[in-house]
Amino acid sequence: MSTLLDHCSLVRSKNAGPFTLTFDFMCHDEDAYDALVASGFLNENLFATLFGADPRNVLVVNHPLALAVKVSLPRPTTQGDLHDSDCYAGQQYAPLMDIEITPA
Secondary structure (H helix, E strand, O other): OEOHHHHEEEEEEEEOOOOEEEEEEEEOOHHHHHHHHHHOOOOHHHHHHHHOOOHHHOEEEEEHHHOEEEEEEEOOOOOOOOOOOOOOOOOOOHHHOOOOEOOO
């Protein structure tokens, strides 16, 4: 089994406006990208479960030429709201880092 760091040289989360959270997964090389995509790990249900979103509102986009995957979903709270604990959304990727990826 592996984790995201076995596949990715960069994993980050950030705002994509005050209502949208986005994640970038940039892979080490083509083999790592192919293995990550084939695993199906980065899917709508994973992000819906972790962030309380409707899976129909989670967008997963594979970018093979960039060896990257981008995931976008509605923020759990609007940026700057009293209940917003991460205004720039830079720490939202953390729950993903220790999850083991099972091969497809």
